[in-house]
Amino acid sequence: MQSLIVDLGERSYPIYIGQNILCEALIKPFIKGNQVMVVTNDTIAPLYLDHLLAHLSGLSVDVTVLPDGESYKDLTHLNLIFDNLLKNKHNRTTTLIALGGGVVGDMTGFAAASYQRGVDFIQIPTTVLSQVDSSVGGKTGVNHPLGKNMIGAFYQPQLVVADISVFATLPDRELSAGIAEVIKYGLIYDYSFFCWLEENIERLVARDADILMQAIHRSCEIKAEVVAQDEKEAGIRAWLNLGHTFGHAIETHQGYGNWLHGEAVAAGTMMALSLSVQMGWISIEDMDRVRRLFEKANLPVTPPKNMSSNDFIDLMSVDKKVLNGQLRLVLLKTLGEAVVTADYSKEKLMDVLSA
Amino acid sequence: MQSLIVDLGERSYPIYIGQNILCEALIKPFIKGNQVMVVTNDTIAPLYLDHLLAHLSGLSVDVTVLPDGESYKDLTHLNLIFDNLLKNKHNRTTTLIALGGGVVGDMTGFAAASYQRGVDFIQIPTTVLSQVDSSVGGKTGVNHPLGKNMIGAFYQPQLVVADISVFATLPDRELSAGIAEVIKYGLIYDYSFFCWLEENIERLVARDADILMQAIHRSCEIKAEVVAQDEKEAGIRAWLNLGHTFGHAIETHQGYGNWLHGEAVAAGTMMALSLSVQMGWISIEDMDRVRRLFEKANLPVTPPKNMSSNDFIDLMSVDKKVLNGQLRLVLLKTLGEAVVTADYSKEKLMDVLSA
Numbered sequence: 001m002q003s004l005i006v007d008l009g010e011r012s013y014p015i016y017i018g019q020n021i022l023c024e025a026l027i028k029p030f031i032k033g034n035q036v037m038v039v040t041n042d043t044i045a046p047l048y049l050d051h052l053l054a055h056l057s058g059l060s061v062d063v064t065v066l067p068d069g070e071s072y073k074d075l076t077h078l079n080l081i082f083d084n085l086l087k088n089k090h091n092r093t094t095t096l097i098a099l100g101g102g103v104v105g106d107m108t109g110f111a112a113a114s115y116q117r118g119v120d121f122i123q124i125p126t127t128v129l130s131q132v133d134s135s136v137g138g139k140t141g142v143n144h145p146l147g148k149n150m151i152g153a154f155y156q157p158q159l160v161v162a163d164i165s166v167f168a169t170l171p172d173r174e175l176s177a178g179i180a181e182v183i184k185y186g187l188i189y190d191y192s193f194f195c196w197l198e199e200n201i202e203r204l205v206a207r208d209a210d211i212l213m214q215a216i217h218r219s220c221e222i223k224a225e226v227v228a229q230d231e232k233e234a235g236i237r238a239w240l241n242l243g244h245t246f247g248h249a250i251e252t253h254q255g256y257g258n259w260l261h262g263e264a265v266a267a268g269t270m271m272a273l274s275l276s277v278q279m280g281w282i283s284i285e286d287m288d289r290v291r292r293l294f295e296k297a298n299l300p301v302t303p304p305k306n307m308s309s310n311d312f313i314d315l316m317s318v319d320k321k322v323l324n325g326q327l328r329l330v331l332l333k334t335l336g337e338a339v340v341t342a343d344y345s346k347e348k349l350m351d352v353l354s355a
Numbered sequence: 356m357q358s359l360i361v362d363l364g365e366r367s368y369p370i371y372i373g374q375n376i377l378c379e380a381l382i383k384p385f386i387k388g389n390q391v392m393v394v395t396n397d398t399i400a401p402l403y404l405d406h407l408l409a410h411l412s413g414l415s416v417d418v419t420v421l422p423d424g425e426s427y428k429d430l431t432h433l434n435l436i437f438d439n440l441l442k443n444k445h446n447r448t449t450t451l452i453a454l455g456g457g458v459v460g461d462m463t464g465f466a467a468a469s470y471q472r473g474v475d476f477i478q479i480p481t482t483v484l485s486q487v488d489s490s491v492g493g494k495t496g497v498n499h500p501l502g503k504n505m506i507g508a509f510y511q512p513q514l515v516v517a518d519i520s521v522f523a524t525l526p527d528r529e530l531s532a533g534i535a536e537v538i539k540y541g542l543i544y545d546y547s548f549f550c551w552l553e554e555n556i557e558r559l560v561a562r563d564a565d566i567l568m569q570a571i572h573r574s575c576e577i578k579a580e581v582v583a584q585d586e587k588e589a590g591i592r593a594w595l596n597l598g599h600t601f602g603h604a605i606e607t608h609q610g611y612g613n614w615l616h617g618e619a620v621a622a623g624t625m626m627a628l629s630l631s632v633q634m635g636w637i638s639i640e641d642m643d644r645v646r647r648l649f650e651k652a653n654l655p656v657t658p659p660k661n662m663s664s665n666d667f668i669d670l671m672s673v674d675k676k677v678l679n680g681q682l683r684l685v686l687l688k689t690l691g692e693a694v695v696t697a698d699y700s701k702e703k704l705m706d707v708l709s710a
Contacts, residue, residue: 077435117507144438
């Protein structure tokens with residue numbers, strides 16, 4: 001078992017990474033009362049809920065099972081968690097446990113942030129994407145029909161348990177979507193990790209346990225370093241959004257859940273890289289290396305054909321990185337280093353969107 | 356004009372108190388971007404919205420008008436604020452301004468806490484209750500059918516403007532409801548303020564401007580002192596809930612809005628005092644002084660006749676002060692000093708509930 005600490009002062013918490021590590025001794029020290037609400041979805045519940053419940057003996061445990069999918073990540077379904085907490089009279093010492101992917105984690109985190117103005121929560125992410133991304137750093141929330149993740153809170157868990165044994169049942173498409181974010185960490189922060197991924201992408205896609213654990217550990221490490229420097233996204237944390245401004249526009253346009261988040265991020269990253277090439281910051285050869293890596297991970301590298309440049313402009317204008325009317329984008333200065341800037345050529349952006 | 360600072364480190368903010376003080380010079384320094392969303396209700400909008408808008412010239416201002424009343428303080432109506440923010444493409448530098456009473460303030464504050472995971476907000480409270488209570492201390496949120504204020508956040512405004520000139524249109528019943536909380540500050544924290552209120556209650560009810568400003572200033576001071584010691588309600592802040600556990604049960608049982616919050620607090624405070632008498636902590640004479648003061652302020656001093664002791668027990672069991680299954684109550688040790696305790700006689704509580 002590997003571990004690391006997300007260093008956020010009094011809001012610091014550990015991430016444990018390993019295979020078959022979920023057990024009572026790991027979780028119980030982080031539960032302060034005797035009430036627990038497990039939040040999961042109808043895909044994960046039949047697979048892993050009993051396994052988790054077996055490690056929560058002696059506690060008063062309730063379960064909320066949400067429908068699976070990004071399209072249910074909204075205030076209406078968030079309220080199902082509140083309904084269940086109140087119906088079962090959970091008090092301020094309760095602990096919420098998120099058992100599922102990013103949607104379950106984000107919704108449970110926001111429910112924990114908001115229930116009685118804040119209770120504890122624990123993340124047990126069950127996808128690659130949620131292990132390397134959404135469970136680290138405390139971004140929680142739900143979608144709004146007019147924009148993704150527009151309603152939420154910065155709220156840190158007490159503990160994250162990233163157990164790769166749950167990937168046994170993860171669909172290939174979800175695995176690939178998670179690898180998109182892993183590749184992103186190399187691109188924005190660590191060129192040598194990017195090179196390591198180029199060497200090991202086949203083993204990663206084949207779910208080699210050691211390679212998976214190394215990739216998850218390094219990804220969490222990078223995210224933890226970035227978040228520790230900038231918890232509320234005033235600066236460097238925005239690097240983590242490489243490909244996301246384009247990607248969110250794709251997800252919103254296609255309807256939540258039709259493109260997986262990681263798929264949209266891969267296509268969006270290629271658009272950001274294309275603009276980075278046009279700005280003269282990275283070479284076409286660099287961009288081709290990234291494209292090949294995404295392709296080997298079975299990820300899309302172009303946006304959906306039914307999206308016009310106007311669709312992008314319209315949807316990107318509500319991005320959270322808009323500052324005083326200026327859309328800032330995360331671009332690459334070089335492989336391994338990102339930059340957040342509004343100082344790009346608008347004509348070149350239009351070229352990319354029209355391509 | 357009087358002022359005070361709510362001292363919460365980097366989240367500190369000023370409260371300005373006076374008559375006809377709302378002006379551009381006071382507000383504009385606290386607005387960092389050029390977007391503003393004013394949130395108000397359909398009672399206040401016709402009275403004061405134009406006046407406020409006149410002081411926001413040069414800014415890009417949108418307005419959300421909510422229906423007036425506690426019964427609309429829910430996730431559905433909160434979402435109207437998000438709808439309007441997104442439709443008008445408000446970004447992270449936007450400032451929300453709450454123009455209204457406690458419901459508008461609590462909802463706007465929670466919208467600000469949650470929109471894009473947190474934007475700035477300013478409180479312009481238009482009732483006595485919201486000037487002395489809900490606009491100080493950062494408790495924001497909405498109700499759930501199963502419990503009041505069960506969904507929310509601790510989130511501080513940038514500025515509070517408490518202008519008593521808005522009371523010109525405040526109904527008498529609302530004035531009285533606000534005075535209930537003013538009396539509470541004397542009871543829990545400052546016996547001499549309680550005595551001052553006994554002397555000045557007639558002038559306060561008659562809306563004497565000087566007396567109103569003094570009462571509001573001292574109330575805000577007490578709340579600010581308490582909140583500065585205990586922002587997240589781990590200890591002394593719970594004193595502020597004298598009468599609220601009983602009061603919330605009354606409000607929930609009667610349906611939100613039928614009893615005003617301050618009315619329920621007055622009746623609930625008398626119940627808490629009755630238990631305090633039974634515990635031998637305050638005298639019957641003390642309790643009678645408080646009853647007379649509430650009565651002079653035209654406030655109810657007994658719970659609704661259609662509530663049974665079982666109604667109370669059931670509704671109080673979801674109170675946020677329940678700790679490991681124990682209901683803690685705020686009681687009075689003496690006039691001017693409260694205590695939060697689960698160490699009261701359950702039989703005596705039942706006596707109070709059955710009375």
